[in-house]
Amino acid sequence: PSYASNFMAVQESLNTDIFIFCSLNKTNNELTVCGWMPKAEFLMKATLYKKGTPRYRSDGTSFPLFADMYEIINKELYDVDSPEMLIKQIEDWCKNKK
Secondary structure, X not given: OOXXXXXXXXXXXXXXXXXEEEEEEOOOOEEEEXXXXXXXXXXXXXXXXXXXXXXXXXXXXXXXXXXXXXXXXXHHXXXXXOHHHHHHHHHHHHHHOO
């Protein structure tokens, strides 16, 4: 929940309604869905960091962003416990959107 998900600003114009944020553990080849959020809501809640802004990791190291990047803390995303739950949440959102 305390980790962040990122989205490159250059992709903002892509024709999509929902973002699904995932994390890939390359050691064990495990993909974890961190959460999801409708695009419009994400763009309102996320913080935009400009290219070159230093970002700091929990271990104290840092790196400059190579491009403009949106960032949101995972606890702000809609939580997902299973693939079935993700599908149901998105179906419900689609039915209720205006």
